[in-house]
Amino acid sequence: MSPVLAGVLQLLALMAALALAYVPLGNYLARVYTSPTHLRIEKWIYKSIGADPDTEMRWPAYLRGLLAFSLAGVLFLYLLQRLQGVLPGSLGFAAIDPDQAFNTAVSFVSNTNWQSYYGEQAMGHVVQTAGLAVQNFVSAAVGIAVAVALVRGFARSRTGELGNFWADLVRGVVRVLVPLAVVGAVLLVACGVIQNFSGIHEVGQFMGGSQQWNGGAVASQEVIKELGTNGGGYFNANSAHPFENPTPFTNLFEIFLILLIPVALTRTFGVMVGSVRQGYAILGTMATIWLAFVGLMMWTEFAHHGPALQAAGGALEGKEVRFGIGGSSIFAVSTTLTSTGAVDSFHSSFTGLGGGITLLGMMLGEIAPGGVGSGLYGMLVMAVIAVFIAGLMVGRTPEYLGKKIGTREIKYAACYLLITPALVLVLTAAAMALPTPGDSMTNSGAHGFSEILYAYTSAANNNGSAFAGLNADTQWFNTTLGLAMLLGRFVPMVFVLALAGSLAGQQPVPATQGTLRTEKPLFTGLLVGAVLIITGLTYFPALALGPLAEGLA
Numbered sequence: 001m002s003p004v005l006a007g008v009l010q011l012l013a014l015m016a017a018l019a020l021a022y023v024p025l026g027n028y029l030a031r032v033y034t035s036p037t038h039l040r041i042e043k044w045i046y047k048s049i050g051a052d053p054d055t056e057m058r059w060p061a062y063l064r065g066l067l068a069f070s071l072a073g074v075l076f077l078y079l080l081q082r083l084q085g086v087l088p089g090s091l092g093f094a095a096i097d098p099d100q101a102f103n104t105a106v107s108f109v110s111n112t113n114w115q116s117y118y119g120e121q122a123m124g125h126v127v128q129t130a131g132l133a134v135q136n137f138v139s140a141a142v143g144i145a146v147a148v149a150l151v152r153g154f155a156r157s158r159t160g161e162l163g164n165f166w167a168d169l170v171r172g173v174v175r176v177l178v179p180l181a182v183v184g185a186v187l188l189v190a191c192g193v194i195q196n197f198s199g200i201h202e203v204g205q206f207m208g209g210s211q212q213w214n215g216g217a218v219a220s221q222e223v224i225k226e227l228g229t230n231g232g233g234y235f236n237a238n239s240a241h242p243f244e245n246p247t248p249f250t251n252l253f254e255i256f257l258i259l260l261i262p263v264a265l266t267r268t269f270g271v272m273v274g275s276v277r278q279g280y281a282i283l284g285t286m287a288t289i290w291l292a293f294v295g296l297m298m299w300t301e302f303a304h305h306g307p308a309l310q311a312a313g314g315a316l317e318g319k320e321v322r323f324g325i326g327g328s329s330i331f332a333v334s335t336t337l338t339s340t341g342a343v344d345s346f347h348s349s350f351t352g353l354g355g356g357i358t359l360l361g362m363m364l365g366e367i368a369p370g371g372v373g374s375g376l377y378g379m380l381v382m383a384v385i386a387v388f389i390a391g392l393m394v395g396r397t398p399e400y401l402g403k404k405i406g407t408r409e410i411k412y413a414a415c416y417l418l419i420t421p422a423l424v425l426v427l428t429a430a431a432m433a434l435p436t437p438g439d440s441m442t443n444s445g446a447h448g449f450s451e452i453l454y455a456y457t458s459a460a461n462n463n464g465s466a467f468a469g470l471n472a473d474t475q476w477f478n479t480t481l482g483l484a485m486l487l488g489r490f491v492p493m494v495f496v497l498a499l500a501g502s503l504a505g506q507q508p509v510p511a512t513q514g515t516l517r518t519e520k521p522l523f524t525g526l527l528v529g530a531v532l533i534i535t536g537l538t539y540f541p542a543l544a545l546g547p548l549a550e551g552l553a
Contacts, residue, residue, distance in 0.1 A: 007326020026267020231341025318349025341464025356547025
């Protein structure tokens with residue numbers, strides 16, 4: 001079987017699996033977030049934290065709960081790392097330095113999971129399981145909660161109430177993420193992913209010295225790393241490590257986990273707003289972009305330029321031969337078009353244009369299908385922009401799902417779109433202009449610029465993957481990347497919740513002959529065009545200095 005055919009068959013199998021899970025999981029998620037009842041374990045959690053799950057919140061109260069919970073998570077994870085040296089199960093590792101502890105705490109709480117450390121050489125069992133793995137669950141649940149709040153803003157009328165943050169958070173963990181993670185972890189263990197609390201083992205001699213490996217609760221962290229679009233690996237090699245991702249089947253299964261909830265949430269959106277066709281329109285937009293990116297990535301990496309690539313069957317540098325070019329291409333696109341950040345290959349070793357595709361996927365806002373929750377609310381904000389543009393073109397007041405998109409709504413949407421590019425471009429410019437940050441670059445020229453641009457794009461968009469040629473474990477990068485992750489996660493949420501509150505307070509307007517039909521393929525095409533044009537106008541100069549210059553050289 002040719003490598004190209006193998007890649008296409010993997011793609012078809014992945015799409016079939018997602019199609020089978022789409023309706024049942026999407027409907028289940030809708031029931032979870034609309035059910036009036038509470039499970040016994042949920043009632044115990046509400047009582048322990050002093051929350052009333054039946055109290056409806058307006059958007060400022062919803063936001064205060066979200067920020068307070070996230071701040072507590074940052075402080076807890078920071079202290080856990082700083083105290084690692086005295087904790088049991090630390091495997092002899094010392095406490096994490098303050099700047100790196102700050103970076104890692106913000107990274108995992110913001111669902112970014114950027115890692116400027118070697119996981120197997122820095123973090124013991126307690127920090128990995130009680131700290132990082134726990135945040136993988138709750139940070140993903142926070143993203144889903146914000147998406148559900150925005151959907152309620154479209155579905156409700158003449159009220160500013162968006163639900164209860166604590167109820168949405170607990171339900172996301174208890175009813176969605178934990179059950180799916182248990183099933184997925186068992187499957188990963190059956191396929192060879194390790195799950196233990198063993199210490200460090202010496203496994204032989206390597207280049208004149210001893211080679212050591214430590215075990216860990218890898219399968220349980222691996223599954224939520226992908227399912228929650230987190231991305232932080234137990235080992236530094238991430239999903240290229242055989243303890244995390246041993247076979248081509250587990251590689252495809254992990255891609256399936258990455259895409260599962262973001263894809264299903266489009267069905268949840270359609271059910272909650274009373275029109276599943278609206279959900280299909282959003283799904284069609286996401287699928288169009290994702291398939292186009294996968295096709296482009298396979299084309300760039302399979303292209304045979306020169307005898308070495310012809311002999312290898314494509315650009316195999318930096319890729320696991322277990323997965324091949326096809327599996328690595330699908331993984332790279334899926335992880336950068338979502339906020340996952342997991343990698344099964346070395347993105348810095350992709351072709352110049354291939355590396356640019358991974359960068360562009362994050363620059364789109366990771367909305368195809370995007371992160372858990374963040375992909376849906378990001379695409380809905382883009383839908384608001386698209387209907388506003390369409391309204392300007394025909395001279396009508398724009399409407400989306402029966403809600404008028406007025407001055408206030410478009411200001412919230414515009415602020416949402418501007419915050420991330422501002423962080424990326426300003427911080428990249430500062431790092432390139434100052435004398436010391438450039439010392440962290442492994443390469444010079446266009447590729448070196450891409451390393452820094454990729455780092456800030458990954459951080460501000462809460463992705464977490466790296467070009468892997470940049471030494472980011474410095475005070476400058478730990479601090480600035482931490483700030484980019486913090487602001488890139490929570491400032492956009494402010495505008496999303498404000499938009500949700502504004503929409504929920506409106507009285508729906510009836511559809512007329514001049515109303516744009518947002519469930520039709522025409523709107524899907526308009527939305528795809530809006531996403532690509534806005535991103536292109538924002539980032540093209542930076543891309544031209546980095547991956548485009550390298551790819552066309």
